[in-house]
Amino acid sequence: MSTSRLELIALPGLPLVRPGDDLADLIDAGIAAAGAALADGDVLVLAQKIVSKASGRIVDLRDVTPSPRAKELAEAVMKDPRMVELILSEATEVVAHRPGVLVVEHKIGVVVANAGIDHSNVEQEDGSEYVLLLPEDPDADCRHLRQTMADRHGVDIAVVINDSVGRAWRNGTVGLALGSSGLPALWDLRGHADLFGRTLEVSQEAMADELASAASLVQGQGAEGYPVVLVRGLDCPASTQSARALLRPRDEDMFR
Amino acid sequence: MSTSRLELIALPGLPLVRPGDDLADLIDAGIAAAGAALADGDVLVLAQKIVSKASGRIVDLRDVTPSPRAKELAEAVMKDPRMVELILSEATEVVAHRPGVLVVEHKIGVVVANAGIDHSNVEQEDGSEYVLLLPEDPDADCRHLRQTMADRHGVDIAVVINDSVGRAWRNGTVGLALGSSGLPALWDLRGHADLFGRTLEVSQEAMADELASAASLVQGQGAEGYPVVLVRGLDCPASTQSARALLRPRDEDMFR
Numbered sequence: 001m002s003t004s005r006l007e008l009i010a011l012p013g014l015p016l017v018r019p020g021d022d023l024a025d026l027i028d029a030g031i032a033a034a035g036a037a038l039a040d041g042d043v044l045v046l047a048q049k050i051v052s053k054a055s056g057r058i059v060d061l062r063d064v065t066p067s068p069r070a071k072e073l074a075e076a077v078m079k080d081p082r083m084v085e086l087i088l089s090e091a092t093e094v095v096a097h098r099p100g101v102l103v104v105e106h107k108i109g110v111v112v113a114n115a116g117i118d119h120s121n122v123e124q125e126d127g128s129e130y131v132l133l134l135p136e137d138p139d140a141d142c143r144h145l146r147q148t149m150a151d152r153h154g155v156d157i158a159v160v161i162n163d164s165v166g167r168a169w170r171n172g173t174v175g176l177a178l179g180s181s182g183l184p185a186l187w188d189l190r191g192h193a194d195l196f197g198r199t200l201e202v203s204q205e206a207m208a209d210e211l212a213s214a215a216s217l218v219q220g221q222g223a224e225g226y227p228v229v230l231v232r233g234l235d236c237p238a239s240t241q242s243a244r245a246l247l248r249p250r251d252e253d254m255f256r
Numbered sequence: 257m258s259t260s261r262l263e264l265i266a267l268p269g270l271p272l273v274r275p276g277d278d279l280a281d282l283i284d285a286g287i288a289a290a291g292a293a294l295a296d297g298d299v300l301v302l303a304q305k306i307v308s309k310a311s312g313r314i315v316d317l318r319d320v321t322p323s324p325r326a327k328e329l330a331e332a333v334m335k336d337p338r339m340v341e342l343i344l345s346e347a348t349e350v351v352a353h354r355p356g357v358l359v360v361e362h363k364i365g366v367v368v369a370n371a372g373i374d375h376s377n378v379e380q381e382d383g384s385e386y387v388l389l390l391p392e393d394p395d396a397d398c399r400h401l402r403q404t405m406a407d408r409h410g411v412d413i414a415v416v417i418n419d420s421v422g423r424a425w426r427n428g429t430v431g432l433a434l435g436s437s438g439l440p441a442l443w444d445l446r447g448h449a450d451l452f453g454r455t456l457e458v459s460q461e462a463m464a465d466e467l468a469s470a471a472s473l474v475q476g477q478g479a480e481g482y483p484v485v486l487v488r489g490l491d492c493p494a495s496t497q498s499a500r501a502l503l504r505p506r507d508e509d510m511f512r
Contacts (some may be wrong), residue, residue: 004266004482006474013259071307095425096510111425120459164461168424168511169321169351169367171430171504172442172462174469185430203376205420206428207473213430217463217490218262226260234473248427254352254359255424255511 004232007205009034010218010226016123017049017227021057024148026050027228036105036230040220043234044145045215047227048163051135058122059086061129063205075123077102083117083131083220084187090115090133095256106134108176109247111256112165135161138179139242144180156238158182161211168255180243181238185209207236208243265290265481266474272379273483275312280404282306283484292486294411299490300401301471304419304434305377307391309413311365314372314378315342317385321403325506331356339387346371346389362390365503366434367512368421377481391417394435395498402437412494413436418468418475424511431472436499439492441465445507463492464499 011030017023023046031038031256066074066081070088073083078099086093091104093106105111116134116242118133124130133223142159149157161178164173177185185208215229267286273279277303284476287294308314322330322337326344330337334355344350347360351367372390380386391397398415404415416436420429433441441464448459469487506512 004268004472004474006264008262008264008470010260028497047424093435101510120281133476144264167462169504169509170462170465170502172460172502174462174465176426205418205472206430208424208471209426209428209430210469213466214262214264214473216461217466217470218260246428248425252356253425254357 006214006231008214008218009036009230009232011228011230012226014227018055019053019058020053021039023050024052024145024152028143028152030228031230034230038149038153038157038230039158039232041232041234043154043158043160043183043211043231044149044158045162045175045211045219045229045231046145046218048134048138048161049117049118049132050227051161052132052139053122055135055141056207057133057140058130059133061086061131062113062127073097075103080129083114085119086131086133087115088115089212093256105135105256108134108138108178109244110134112163114250116163116165116178122162134163134178139181139244140179142179142181142242158234158238160208160211160215160243162215164216175209175212175214176220177206177212177243178248180208180237180246183207183211183234184239185241185243186245187236190198206246209246260293262426262487263469264470264474265292265486265488267484267486268482270306270483273309274311275314277310279306279310280408282400283401284408286484290430290486294405294409294413294486295488296412297488297490298411299414299416299439299467299487300405301416301418301431301467301485301487302401303376303475304372304390304394304417304480305388306483307394307397307417307435308388309378311391311397312385312392313389315389317342317387318383319443328436329353329358339370340456342373342387342389343371346373349512361512364390364392364394364434365500366390366421366432369421372419372421372434390419390434391418395437395500398435398498412438414490414494416467416471417466418471420472431468431470431475433462433468433502434497435452436497438494438504439463439467439497441497441499442496443492443503462502465502 070085189203321337326341445459
């Protein structure tokens with residue numbers, strides 16, 4: 001990798017995203033507002049919340065009826081049983097739980113607290129209790145946007161969808177890649193030489209996750225959020241790999 | 257946070273670091289070679305290996321005598337017993353192990369495979385088996401460099417020391433902060449408002465880790481490595497927090 005300079009530009013002026021919005025249109029306007037134009041090798045990092053909103057992944061908790069299992073688990077973790085029902089319906093496995101936290105493997109393969117379901121930054125109506133679910137297929141969303149930008153502008157870019165997630169052993173959240181298209185999400189350096197010409201033994205860099213974290217630094221999380229970040233200067237080959245390459249197979253995982 | 261543009265510049269022309277080298281001198285030369293000058297608010301991210309080398313954290317495996325416990329564990333994980341002895345001597349707790357991997361809590365508090373001990377990128381002499389240990393007190397190393405740069409150039413910068421580490425649940429390594437000084441390593445957004453004026457409930461961003469990951473994208477890991485990255489444009493207050501803020505207390509951790 002010979003990258004030596006990287007620029008991250010948070011796109012200004014993006015409006016609140018609503019179900020049915022065309023994200024490519026909004027991003028094109030944002031890039032123009034930043035005085036930029038997409039070029040080959042650029043990476044767009046999109047916050048999960050705008051992808052989920054655009055595709056209508058919104059549920060009103062008033063419409064959720066908790067199952068007996070959800071009620072039981074809700075008592076153990078001291079959460080709203082309707083929320084636990086939603087979490088379980090989005091999950092393939094409960095990885096760990098304790099009061100306040102329910103860590104699951106989401107259907108998309110990511111291990112994440114509360115199945116990534118979020119109350120924050122969701123617009124409410126009178127009496128509504130809307131929450132936002134993760135996208136159903138974030139890799140497909142990335143591929144789709146990448147193709148749209150290729151069709152519209154003739155450029156070969158990469159796209160990552162990120163979310164802020166907690167981790168084992170450490171406080172605080174970091175940006176993580178839920179979806180990826182167009183770059184080696186898991187950059188394989190095995191076989192490359194080290195500084196002294198010896199072969200690197202174990203070296204796979206989770207590049208899509210590192211991009212997700214880098215973008216998170218300029219996205220913000222509250223009222224001043226910038227959900228789309230343009231990353232310029234990343235020097236890596238195009239790739240057909242998706243963010244699924246980042247999922248450790250269950251039988252190789254020591255922590256569940 | 258109102259950051260909207262971030263630049264990462266890998267410093268060119270840094271020589272191989274040897275025990276006793278003055279990192280501040282090397283970094284000053286690198287910044288000059290990049291045509292830049294340090295300014296208030298800049299962040300320097302240093303790869304762990306150069307900090308460890310400069311402070312002489314090098315051990316020759318030929319000088320290590322494995323204890324009975326190290327021999328036993330070495331058999332279970334199929335590793336060199338001398339390496340296991342070193343790992344145990346650097347660790348406060350064995351968190352998990354299986355053939356090929358020994359995950360421990362390092363004395364500095366980070367949970368990391370093989371206590372972060374590395375064979376790669378260490379210069380060898382005739383017959384030597386040198387390996388590199390993590391710095392003894394990376395937070396202190398960061399504070400020291402921050403102060404040196406303040407004394408030399410009259411600037412208020414932040415410093416992070418990063419390393420590439422593996423994680424639970426996911427493939428590949430990401431840059432993680434071993435040490436930090438001068439910025440809110442764990443940025444606390446609780447109490448801030450979301451897009452719709454409601455208070456964010458849970459939102460602590462592991463900013464030093466995200467910086468560590470961002471820098472890793474331009475550092476490279478092999479022969480073309482750039483161990484020092486200048487990050488410009490991060491908008492956050494100065495802080496006396498260290499990277500210890502990122503360590504989840506054992507009794508709050510569900511994964512050990």
